[in-house]
Amino acid sequence: MRVLHLLDHSAPRRSDYSRRAQALLEGLRKQGVQTVHLTGTGQADADGAGDGWHFYRTATADRRLPLIGRAAPDSRLGAAMSTAALALRLRQVARLTRPDLIHVHLPSSNAVAAWPVARLAQVPLVVDAERRGHALPAYPFPRAERWALGAAHAIATGTAQVRAVLRAEGLAAKAIAVVPQAPDLLPGRLAGVRMENLLGAPLLAYAGGLAPDDGLDLLLTALAQVRRRHPALRLLVAGGGTLELRFERLLAQPALRGHVVFAGPLSYRRAADVLPRADIAVFPALGHRPCLQPSRHLLNALAQGCAIVASDLACHSELLVHGHSGILFEAGSRAGLAKAILDLLAQPWRIDALGKAARDFMSTRRSWEVTAARYRSIYEMVLNNCDASR
Template sequence: MRVLMVSWEYPPVVVGGLGRHVHELARELTAAGHEVVVLSRRPTGSDAGTHPTVDEQLDGIRVLRAAEDPAHLEFERDMIGWTLAMGHAMVRAALTRLADWRPDVVHAHDWLVAHPAIALADVLDAPLVATLHATEAGRHAGWLSAPLNRQVHSVEWWLAHRADTVITCSRSMRDEVATLFDLDPEPIAVVHNGITPRNWRVGAEQVAAVRARYAADGAPLLLYFGRLEYEKGVQDLLAALPRIRRRHPGTRLVVAGAGTQQEFLVAEARRHRVRRSVTFTGHLPDAELAALLAAAAAVVLPSRYEPFGIVALEAAAAGAPLVASTAGGLGEVVRNGLTGLSFAPGDVPGLAGAVGVVLDDPAAAARRARAARSRLGTDFGWTAVAADTAAVYARTPHGGPVDLERPKIPTGNVFGPPDAP
C-alpha cells in the first residue's frame, strides 16, 4: 500500500514519544514492502530562510518536512494559531510536491495534524486513519476548564468522527476515546506501541560509579524517568517516600527528566521533608540512564494518566524491576505479580507498599523483571505493530468527505458525574 503518514514530530524534530513511534512504524512498514511518505515539519521557531522545506529519502522512506510560514506565531503563546499555520504549511508542501503520487490511506497522528490530514484525505480521495495517542481531557484528569482545553478537545472530536478508522494504543484508551467522543468502541482498533531494541548493557564499573554518586552508603536506590508533568504522578512518589524510608532507611530517589512541573516537584520534596533524599537530574544521555537503570532497585512509574506506558517497556528492556500504577495502558503493559507490581493511581500507601515489597525481596523482583523482558519481542516488537497497523489500513472503509456539526463541550468532569465540583 501507499501510505501518507502525517505527524507534527518526526526525528530529528522530537517532542515526546510520538515522533519515535511514527519513525519506527514507518521503517517497519517500508521494510514490509509498503511505500511510505511521512509529512512533517521543520523545527519550531525556524523559517524558510533558515530551514527550508525539504523532500528527502531516509531509510527507504520519503520524508517531506514543511518549512514554517513567515507569520510570527509561537507555539507556547498561541498554540492553536501556530497549529493551524503548521497545518497550512503541510498542506501546501504536500499539494505542491507530491505531484501525481496518491496514497491508498492517510494516517494522522494526534489532533495537531487534524486539519492537514483531513484536508489531504478529502482532496486526495483516500481513507483516513487516525491514531489518538492521548486526549486533552485525559491529560487534565477529566476537566476541560480553560478555553484552550475545549478547543483541543473539539479538534480531537472532529478527527475522531471524520476518521474512517480510529486507532488507540491500549484497551483503556479505546474506552476513553469512545466515552469522550461518543463513538462505538467496537470498530476502534487497538494497536500497542512498540519497543526499539537498544543496548542497555553497562559494565560493573559504571554501575558502581552511579551507586557511589547517588547512594554511596549502599542504601536502596529508586528511579523515575520520563516527563515531569502533573499527570505522571511524581508528586505521589515524593509523598510516598517518607513511608518507604521508614521501612527501608536511607532509600534515595533519582528523578530523571524535564518538564513544566519541575519547580512544583522540588517544592513537594521539601514539603515532605525528603529533599535531601531526592536528586533531580534533568534529561540524561542514554549511557547515564542505562547505568542508573542497572543500579536501581526499582523503577517507579506513578502515573495518574498514561495512554500506554512506553517507559515501562524501556525499563523492562533494561532488566529493571518495575513498580507502576494501573493508569491507562500501564495496567496492560505491567502484569501485577508477574512482570512487576502495581497500585491504583494516586494511592500513596499502595505505592509505598509495592515499593516495600520489591525492596524486601530482591530475588522475586529480579524474577519479575526477567519475565517482563521476555514479553518484549513477542508482544511489543515493531514488526508485529506494523503488521497490525497494515491490517487496519487494509480493512478501513473509504467514507469520503463529511461535514460535521460543532460538538457540545462538557461543563463538568467528563470522567465523573455532571455535577462534579
C-alpha cells in the same frame, strides 16, 4: 502498498519523536510497505534527507496579513493558516507520489488538513488519535478535529482507555484499533550495571513529572517509612525544573536528607544509562486527572528489565500483570506503596524475575516489528473495505 505518512514537523530532527517515527517506518518497510514522508508546518528547510530518510516538508506559514499584521501561532487565525498551508502541501505531495493510503500521525489535529485532501483524491485515511493532557496546548478547533476523526476510515489509539473516550465522544460507529506503544529503548539490560552485593543499599528510580498528580510526593513520604528498615535506601529522581523547589522542605527531613538525588529530565540516551542501574523503578501516578496511556519511561523501564512498582491505574493495569511483570498498588496509598517496595526488598530474588518477565513481554509483544504489523493489518482492512464498497 504505498502509504503517505503525515508526521510532526520534528520528524527529521534528532529527537525521541523522530526515533519512534523512524523505527515504525523501518518496520513497515521490512513488511513490504512503501512509505512516503511529509512533515507538518514548523520548518523552513527544503525537502531532503534527515537521518538517512527523505522528507517532504511544509514550511512555516506566513501569518502576516494586510491591516491585521502577524497572527500568533497559537491563535485561531494562526492555526487556521497553518492548517491551510499543510493541506495545500499535502495535496501537492499526494499528486506527486500517488499513495494508496494516507496515515496521519500525532498530533491528530493534522487530520483537519488531511481529510479534505484524502476525500478529493479518493484515498483512504487512517488517523492516530490521542487525548491531550492538561499541560499541552489544545487545538483551537476541537469540533473540526472531531469531525476529521469521524471522516477517517480508521482510527488507531495507544490504549483501550483512549478508545473508550473516543467512543464516548461520539465515534462509536468508527473502526478504532488499539495499537500499543513500543519503547524507545531496545529490550535488554546492560551487563554488570547492577552490583550483586549492594550491602543493603538498594537504588530506586523515579522518572516522570513533578506535578502533584505525578505522585512523587507520595513516593517521598513512603520512602521515609521504608528507610526505617532499609536506612541505606537511595532514590534517583529523573526529573527537574522549577517544580523541583516544591520538594525542598520535604527533602530537608532527616529521614530523606542525602538519600534523594534529582538528576534532571531523563532523555533517550540517559534513560539507557540510568534505568538498568535501578533495582526498582517506581511509577506512583495518583490518577486524579485521567491517565489514558502509560508513561514512555515506564515502557523503557520494562524493556530494560527493571522491576516495576506502579499504581493500579487502568493504563498501568492494561500493561502490567500483577506479580508477574510488575507489582501494582492502590493509587494514592502510601501504605500500599511502602509495602510493595518492602516486599520486594525482603525477597530480592523477585527483582530479577520481575525484570525478566517484563523484558520478555516487551520483546515479544511491544516491539516495533509487532507495531508495524498491526498498522499493516489496519491498512489492509481499510483498503479491502474501500475496494468492496466501490
